[in-house]
Amino acid sequence: MYTQTFTYNNIPKNHSMIKQSCWMLALLAIGTVQAQNKQAEKFAKTIQASELKEKLTIVAGDEMEGRETATEGQRKAALYIEEHFKTIGLLPGNKGSYQMHYPVYQDVLHSATASLYNLPFNLNEHFALTVGGAANGNFSINEIYYAGHAGAKLEVSADVAGKWVLVAEQAFGANAAAKPAAAANNMRQVMANIQPIMAKKPKGVLIISNDFPRKAASNTGNMYVTRSDANSTAPLVASISYQFASSLLSRVFTSYEAVAKLPVGLYKTQANLTVNKETKTLSSSNVIGMIEGTDKKDEYIFLTAHYDHLGKRDGVIYYGADDDGSGTVSIMEIAEAFAAAAKKGARPRRTIVFMAVSGEEKGLWGSDYYARNPIFPLAKTSVDLNIDMVGRIDPSYKGDSLNYVFTIGEDKLSSDLQPISDSINKTYGLNMELDRRYNDPNDRNRFYYRSDHYNFAKNGVPV
Missing domain, CATH: 3.50.30 (Glucose Oxidase; domain 1)
Structure with a gap:
């Protein structure tokens, strides 16, 4: 599933909206659809708007210089995400390293x-x-x-x-x-x-x-x-x-x-x-951390977001707070919730991989590199839940409604994802509007093909 919201303001201020999306994704990753899981709900609610805002202020700050792929700003952002993964106790996702480097020319x-x-x-x-x-x-x-x-x-x-x-x-x-x-x-x-x-x-x-x-x-x-x-x-x-x-x-x-x-x-x-x-020859990287599962640890659930943006143009920084700073801090916060649960003995059954990718704005480079050089078998990857632009309000939504999210692609390769999404939304009382308008195969925006989930989907992984 690929989640997205839109608006045309310069700075995303709707951190509560990001929080709601994070709760939804965290619970979806757990996949507890039979009955309400109080423990899962407890750790999902550790995701707070104030913490999302704090992280987003750094990711989309001046020091990161717009995070253009293969630039110093992007490398600083990668190190910030890596340090967060280390601090909360995620395991390195690439054979002892938190980064997966790839060449850029x-x-x-x-x-x-x-x-x-x-x-x-x-x-x-x-x-x-x-x-x-x-x-x-x-x-x-x-x-x-x-x-x-x-x-x-x-x-x-x-x-x-x-x-x-x-x-x-x-x-x-x-x-x-x-x-x-x-x-x-x-x-x-x-x-x-x-x-x-x-x-x-x-x-x-x-x-x-x-x-x-x-x-x-x-x-x-x-x-x-x-x-x-x-x-x-x-x-x-x-x-x-x-x-x-x-x-x-x-x-x-x-x-x-x-x-x-x-x-x-x-x-x-x-x-x-x-x-x-x-x-x-330059270099860019995906940042990967993981929480090992229990009885199904050789199966993998991916949560992805791209942390790159457009960088600087003629001295002007394009901050990318929404696209996709919002998704980046979302997976950081979701990872923190899962890590806290794991420390209390509540580990997921499947291994959860948190991957912040670069190169999306250039043409989905980071996720394409991973898909062509997978660390974990794609055949054993159950789903990729990709988060892109969840910090803004779509102009078609009137008033102050923040309780919605666009879900894209969940019906393409799986008959299970959409019922699971609906069940979690109802079971946990989120009552979000799951807007699926962009699943229309005739939609001219073609969002299904335009973010990093697609490099998983074209290899048969449900998204």
Whole structure:
């Protein structure tokens, strides 16, 4: 089951709402559905709004700097969660360690130069490249094939494998855009339109653009987790000005529109490009603690939440108090309740694993890494109860109602989870509204596929 609530305020203040969700998840993890279990209820009620607020103030505080994956802020948050797991007495969940590290990669562009017939052209004045689209090395261009404009899907009949290709970024004249799009957005569209060319594995592609000169872009690329040696042989993709194209083809172009008269075909040239790029290996981690079960200790119940967020952008911290600081402190508090119960001899039958994952905002990286490298057998994992964004009020709920939670996915792989949820809600007098609107297979939000529970679900684990 994946629990979620929403609102559009900046700071979540509804710690009582988080508390109610925590009680629900804690009791669901125990799974006492036959009769009210006074002991379970007693320890669930140790989860207090004041303690949730205290932890959330730290997790979403300035020191954590927004907890972007593979940054110092994220590492500080991981250590804070690890220390909490240690303090309350959880066992380390990864062969003696509380953290499960995984590699993250990031490209850094150190320099890029270009010359035509030995005449230098300046970066960002007449040519530009994204770090991700920059193959590393020295490139000599002696001939180049002009394929036309990429204002729509661009097919080529010529054999361009291993050759250089030149395209104009958009249509000309009446069919052109009123003004150039933002470079990043426009490049995405152009790349989509030249995929038929890229599929033919050219040596490189130069794109004539109408928005030079440009501001200097960041020399640091986006992070990624799948590193392939094929990246080193991927085509170089760069944007060039119409003046650069004019010199490249020994043609006179007085404007971008003048390129419209250029015939499709192969052209001789003498150009050189040099790209000096480095791929750095970074690290991120999931934080894992556990309470060993009794007679069914070789079966596992997971409680997960992602502790990463967006980090800093232009000096502004995106705190992520709700997304998903709220879920992070929820599993910390639930873990504390279970640990207190275990110390009093009330251990769960199944082993309970508390896992705070990173990389969710980047693309569910941490949970994907765990699912591909499971510490505990997925076949023996009974359920993943994932908590994401339980600190805010949905605009569709009027008044001051806090007594609801969105439950997502409980009907997909299990016939038991939904009746268990309903039974616990009734048996313990929580009387929460279990809103299941997002279980609709036609729901366009597709929340079922968008948080860390899905990496368990796609491996057959009920969520």
